[in-house]
Amino acid sequence: MKIMAVLAVLLISALCMGAVSAAGDYTNVSNEGSAFVFEKIALNGTETGNTSTVLTKFSEGSNPTAVNTIYADTNGNFSLYESSVNGQYGTYYATSTWDADNMSKVFHVSIWYPELSLKAELTTSIDGTTGKTSGDSVEGKTINKNTNVTFLLNTPMVGPANKPGRFVSSDNKNLSAKIVFTTPVGGKTTDFGVWFGAPQKFGALTVNQSQNNAGSARPGEDATAGTYTAQAEFTNYKPFSDNAKKSNTVSFTVQSTSLSLTADKDSVVRSNPFTTTIQGDSKKVYFIYVEGTDENQPYLLPGQSGYQSQYNTIPVTSSNSPISPAVNNNTVDVSGQKYHSWGYFETDASGKRTVQFNTQDNTDDKTYTVRVITVNGNVKGDDYDTVKVKVEKGSVTISASGDGSYYLGDEIKLTGTNTDSSYIFLFIDGPNLGYSDGVVLKNLPDQTAAYSATNPIDVKTDNTWEYKWDTSNIALDTGAYTIYATSKLTNGKASSAIKLTEDLNSKFNVYGTVLVSGTNDYYAVKLSDSEYATISVSLKQPFLSANPSGTVVAKGDKIYIRGNAEGNPNSLYLYMFGPNYYEKYSVSVETDGSYEKKIEIPSSLASNQYFVVVQHPMYNGQFDAYEEKGVFMIRNTTTGGSQQGSFVVTGANKLQGSQAADALTKMIDSSNIDDIYTKLTFNVEEAWIRINTVGDQATGTKFTISGTTNLAVDDQVLVEVKSSSFDVTDKSSTSMTSGVSQAVKVVKGDGTDNVWSVEVDSTNWKLDEYTVIASGIEADVSTTQNFNLVEKINTPTPTATSTGVTPTTTATATATATPSTPGFGAFIALAGLGAVALLVLRRN
The missing domain is CATH 2.60.40 (Immunoglobulin-like)
Incomplete structure (x- = not known):
């Protein structure tokens, strides 16, 4: 069990070390020295304050607090794990508390990440003493096989292993790195290209604290065409080589060095531009021009990127170039400005340069050849390429x-x-x-x-x-x-x-x-x-139309004048003449040429015939026959207002009615003006409404009450039907209501009179005499008529048809009938006949 415990401790220790070097010696770091993640450091034994077992980084500000603390191991040394530094780079103090008065005396070191980055740039110049000078980046670009590229290592914090403040063994005095190139087919190497005929090696590069020039090379003619990547990494210092991240990856494409010229389109409609693209060596000057000497041929857009104005004095002669000497003086005149159809352009880092040519509306419709030539000093080289672009006529539509x-x-x-x-x-x-x-x-x-x-x-x-x-x-x-x-x-x-x-x-x-x-x-x-x-x-003559809503209009009613006015006039004038009456109206015209004018007819207006003239201003947009202060005049457009004829419509000696309308139309007919007109007439009458004979109606039936009127179409007539009798009804009575009240619209009739009608349903009405009242709603006029609602309408019995045989009969005396008094219905009928007769007589 003890053996297992020891193994576990060793395993945990190994895991805690992570990627830290397993080297036995610690790097001694003195006060104010530098250390790096993945290193194991010992604070220099000769320094004061080196006995601390913590390294603390404090926050900024007037009252700093600890933001990260690294603890020493049992030997009093520090293993700078990536996890223990935790991204908190900067100055660490050998204390756990902040003392503003004494911090400068406390032992402190700077801890950084061993960062390494890589650049690849064009070699713009070469100095025998200082080395190479770089220019534009080639990252993501295409270069030729003879393009010089300089590789730069950047290690902003990492310098030599023995830089001030660090004490290491003699075998770690120099910190080095390498660049690994991945070829288009996936191979990896630290050799890339050639330099002065010898292969260029990037396997052992000295690292300094500043940017390091790692060397320059061109891919060389033997280089495989395609995309290359390059990435740098540390080599001889194990804490870095085993653990630190590699640099960024730089990618670029190598292509053939042959000169080429392409166009963005095979043909172009004249007045439009086209572009050509030079593909050659990086940062090299080329001469490009349009062959021929046409005066209106395509010309260079001025002020383009890459244009080399300093070369414009280079002579173009047949002794050093396959082009005509006339090219050097060939210019195109565009709106009084002279533009060249040739010029010198320098390619970019990838060896490309896009050049725009413009065309004019008078550029000849033909195929033009654009040529590009290499420039070697002040002499044109033999390498060239051409591209053809056809200039075509455009088209016009209407x-x-x-x-x-x-x-x-x-x-x-x-x-x-x-x-x-x-x-x-x-x-x-x-x-x-x-x-x-x-x-x-x-x-x-x-x-x-x-x-x-x-x-x-x-x-x-x-x-x-x-x-x-x-x-x-x-x-x-x-x-x-x-x-x-x-x-x-x-x-x-x-x-x-x-x-x-x-x-x-x-x-x-x-x-x-x-x-x-x-x-x-x-x-x-x-x-x-x-x-x-x-x-x-x-183009045709405008016309003017006008139509009244009716030829007869009742007093107190209205009339509409509607029509069309072609020729896009802003407005029209409408003049109304009658006995002791004149009125002028301005009428707006809709975009479709239609117009409408509503004229209210006063109840006081005399019953008579009235005349309307509608005037159109025509082409000049002004009314050349016009009225001012009751006098009609003709405008003289040549003298600005002198009268050529006039008549009066208000005051003494005025013309009225048809005379005034006739005088105005004759004035507008004058050949001296372009106005046109149309005319119409209508009659004004006393308002009337008539009810057609209703007659007896059977209870429970539906029937129509109708009539005629001189009220305008769309006017409303109020039709009321109610009982003629007057009975006192008990409050508790539940007798049915009989009658109707309804407003109906006037519609146009077959003749000169307009008509109206209403449908009546007499279901549940009581038998009685009823009165129909028809009243104008907009005009003050009404009329009445009575009819009976009876039980049943008797249908007359048909007379028997004779058989054709005349029977023999005995003559008898005929009795004299006793006269009888006519019923109510018959009286109404006779009264109606009498009324009709009277009406006929009055009309006659």
């Missing part, structure tokens, strides 16, 4: 809102696309225009030749465009027209170009095209030299 037929005054929304240029020029062709090849649409009503456009439409970044064309004041006749949308300034639909001279307008040169190389002559090109699209539109 469409219009609506169905292609429009009233003058409408707004027509023109939209489309343009992938050929940054502008859209619009011109229109049609009957009786000032120029046979078309006029600028945006300049209307001024008619100017299509080649004089100085106000094109900008094309948006998504290649779309739009223009809202207001046709209210364009001075065009009605008819069919063709609208052209072009990507260049053209000479209308002409088959020849026209030179834009200074006597036209110098601004034309902004949009014109240079057709003759080497000159400053600008042209509006022929239509076939531009991308274009067309659309046909039909």
Whole structure:
């Protein structure tokens, strides 16, 4: 059992040591020295205060407290387990309490983690005395086989094993590390690449406290292409080599050193850019250019990354380069600015450089060759590559809102696309225009030749465009027209170009095209030299309609004037004339051209015929025939207000009724103005309601009570049916209620009169005489009629049909009948007939 206990103690001790070295000697650390996780340390025996059995780290601030304590073993030494340090790095004191006055005298050491990190960077220069200088990181990038790379070790706290404050045996004076490379096929080695013809070894690297230059190398021509990883680790100091974490991993890809040039697309629509990518050596300057000397060929985007302006004076001659000497002077004129179609660019750490070329709307539609050449000092090398990019014409589309037929005054929304240029020029062709090849649409009503456009439409970044064309004041006749949308300034639909001279307008040169190389002559090109699209539109005269809700309107009622006004007017005027009566109304028009005006008819208005004129302002948007202070006048648009004719509608000498309406329509008919009108008439009458004869009705039946009226459609009539008798009813009586009260709408009849009706159910009504009262709700008018509710309506007995045989009879004297008094129903019927006769006589 004792043996088992000893083994258990030994096992626990081994586990507690964790990854700490099993070396027998402790590293002696003096006051203010440094120690590291995984080490076993002894406080230097010659130092004061070394007898403490604890090392304590205190918090910051005015009242520090212990944040971590490490206890000594039975020998008074300390094993710096990772778990005991617990991530609390920094200064530890050989005491468990804080004494602000004496802490500087207390034995203390700094404890750190043995951190190791690795970098791999481009070698930008080599100094024979100081070694290599590094530049951009190659982490995650692609390098060529001849790219020089410098590897850097960084150990910010760890230095030599015998640095001040540490006392170790002579075999641990130098701390070293290695870099392990994993090849693309999974092999591991500490050798990588070559340096000055010899293999470069990274297996024994001295570690200093600062960043260490571990060495430089290039992969070499024999290197396997693919992705490599590199990772550093400690070697000769067992507490670190056995336990400390390895460095970060650096990954990079090695590829062939051959020069290549690729493009992001095989073809591009002109006015759009394309990019080419150089793949060559890291941090190397290359010359790239577009072959040929076209004046409008693709050109370099200015200010690009990697552009080497200092090399622009290097001569390009046939003696040191396979390119033409003309390239050195080849520039492209873009809006008055000169841009090169060639340049010098330096690749990045991975040997890449992306170079953008721009095209214009006048770049020739053909295939261009872009070439890249190596630069060796001031001489072009023999290594080169090319790529071809085709520049194509773009396209133009145009469409219009609506169905292609429009009233003058409408707004027509023109939209489309343009992938050929940054502008859209619009011109229109049609009957009786000032120029046979078309006029600028945006300049209307001024008619100017299509080649004089100085106000094109900008094309948006998504290649779309739009223009809202207001046709209210364009001075065009009605008819069919063709609208052209072009990507260049053209000479209308002409088959020849026209030179834009200074006597036209110098601004034309902004949009014109240079057709003759080497000159400053600008042209509006022929239509076939531009991308274009067309659309046909039909312009027609606006019309105006007006309809009254009825031809007769009752006093105290209302009338609606409804209609349509084409041509997109903001408003209309409605004039109402009658005997000693004039009123003017402004009427709003809806977006669909419809309008409605409700006119209240006063009860005091005279019964008579009234006239309405509705006026449309037409193209110029103003009412050229107008009323002011009771006087109608015609506006003279050329002189700004002088009268061409007038008449009075209020006060002395006024025109009334039909005379005033006729005078106004004749005024609007004047050829000097563009207004149009429509007219209508209606009669105003005393309000009336009539009830059609009801007649006797059998109890328990359903029947209809109806009538006619001159009240407006949709007016309401209150129909009441109630008993004509008057009986005193006992409070306790449970007699049934008879009658009905209901509001019904007036509807349009077959003739001039409107009608109304109500359904009546006489179930459970008592036999009696009933009164029907029909009253206007909106107009003060009513009428009544009585009818009987009887037990049964007798149906007349049919007369027997003769057999055709005349019997022989004996003649007898005929008795004289005794007259009898007509019943109530018969009296009502006769009264009704009398009323009808009277009505006929009155009408006659």
